[in-house]
Amino acid sequence: MRTKYLVGFLVIMAAIAYLAWGGLGKSLVYYVLPSEYADNPQKYQGKRVRLGGLVKEGSVQFNPKTLQLKFIITDGVVEIPVEHEGTPPELFKDNQGVVVEGKFAGKVFHGDNLLIKHSESYKPPQQGAKLKPEEVRKLLEEAK
Amino acid sequence: MGNSKRKLTDSLSSFLLLVGFLVFLIGQYLAFKAPPDVQQGYLVRILYVHVGAAWTAYLAFIVAAVYAILYLWKQNPSYDRLSAASAEIGLLFMALTLFGGMMWARPTWGVYWTWEPKLTTSAILTAFYVGYFLLRQAIEDPEFRAKAAAAAAILGVVNIPINYMSVYWWRSIHQTATFDIVNRKLHMDPSMVLPMLIDLAAINILFVAFLRMKGAIAARAAAREEIYD
Numbered sequence: 407m408r409t410k411y412l413v414g415f416l417v418i419m420a421a422i423a424y425l426a427w428g429g430l431g432k433s434l435v436y437y438v439l440p441s442e443y444a445d446n447p448q449k450y451q452g453k454r455v456r457l458g459g460l461v462k463e464g465s466v467q468f469n470p471k472t473l474q475l476k477f478i479i480t481d482g483v484v485e486i487p488v489e490h491e492g493t494p495p496e497l498f499k500d501n502q503g504v505v506v507e508g509k510f511a512g513k514v515f516h517g518d519n520l521l522i523k524h525s526e527s528y529k530p531p532q533q534g535a536k537l538k539p540e541e542v543r544k545l546l547e548e549a550k
Numbered sequence: 551m552g553n554s555k556r557k558l559t560d561s562l563s564s565f566l567l568l569v570g571f572l573v574f575l576i577g578q579y580l581a582f583k584a585p586p587d588v589q590q591g592y593l594v595r596i597l598y599v600h601v602g603a604a605w606t607a608y609l610a611f612i613v614a615a616v617y618a619i620l621y622l623w624k625q626n627p628s629y630d631r632l633s634a635a636s637a638e639i640g641l642l643f644m645a646l647t648l649f650g651g652m653m654w655a656r657p658t659w660g661v662y663w664t665w666e667p668k669l670t671t672s673a674i675l676t677a678f679y680v681g682y683f684l685l686r687q688a689i690e691d692p693e694f695r696a697k698a699a700a701a702a703a704i705l706g707v708v709n710i711p712i713n714y715m716s717v718y719w720w721r722s723i724h725q726t727a728t729f730d731i732v733n734r735k736l737h738m739d740p741s742m743v744l745p746m747l748i749d750l751a752a753i754n755i756l757f758v759a760f761l762r763m764k765g766a767i768a769a770r771a772a773a774r775e776e777i778y779d
Binding site: 426434 | 586587658660664667688737738
């Protein structure tokens with residue numbers, strides 16, 4: 407037996423065991439749905455939680471100067487207001503699947519990490535769907 | 551001792567290496583001509599190599615287990631060498647899968663890494679095969695080493711269905727498979743399918759070429775060890 411490699415092997419086995427029991431156990435329930443939170447709000451108070459759901463249409467407020475982002479996350483049943491500081495990822499938009507990491511402070515969820523859940527389906531933009539002039543103007547204004 | 555003049559690779563391996571490389575170039579050319587995705591734009595292009603790398607990593611670990619079974623059955627050391635060679639290539643493609651996945655995750659999901667089921671099981675899968683090579687290094691007796699490694703290689707394939715199914719079994723941020731075997735669906739526009747299939751084929755051809763070459767190198771190393779022992 408070559409001791410050096412045996413030690414390395416045992417370290418790796420310990421890491422796998424840790425990931426399998428500790429890490430995987432936690433990541434099996436990777437996120438909590440808003441309605442699951444509503445069933446038992448006490449359970450999640452003051453604890454780090456990942457909240458998963460859709461961005462409610464028309465609920466996004468972003469201040470580019472202070473980087474304050476506010477939106478409502480919903481699973482179609484329960485709606486929870488979310489506050490997050492930071493520029494949202496590029497794919498962040500209405501009705502997008504998102505996972506927010508953070509803590510509940512009363513009824514409001516304070517996120518410190520915002521993740522996008524995109525679909526497994528890929529397709530090019532609609533052929534021939536040319537943007538109308540006012541849509542182009544809107545895009546340009548949003549890009550500022 | 552005419553062996554010293556023998557070429558490092560046989561002509562079939564060199565041919566496969568060349569074909570694999572050329573097919574990969576064609577695939578990449580088509581991938582760069584393929585339309586952007588409606589959601590993520592040109593970022594979708596990472597998919598063309600990410601899927602191929604991940605599938606070939608799975609394949610390599612399965613091949614490693616098949617050679618491990620053959621070794622335990624026939625006790626031929628060359629099966630042990632091929633099993634180790636396949637596992638090594640699998641680990642390489644797994645590393646590429648993780649690297650490409652992280653490069654893709656940062657601009658789309660917003661983070662390089664998160665401990666969600668697909669990524670956690672991928673980390674376990676990768677760590678398992680790192681452990682496999684440490685185990686091989688730890689054992690000096692060739693026969694005991696081959697047997698222990700064979701057991702590990704067979705055990706290792708258990709990771710693959712868990713890793714593949716993780717997105718269906720548990721809540722995750724990783725999207726479900728685009729080549730959806732579970733629901734027998736292909737969630738992709740036809741204009742994007744061809745480059746992905748060509749890249750997948752190329753990486754598979756490269757895998758066969760690498761496996762033949764790595765197996766040949768391992769055979770020479772073993773022959774040399776016997777001379778000096």
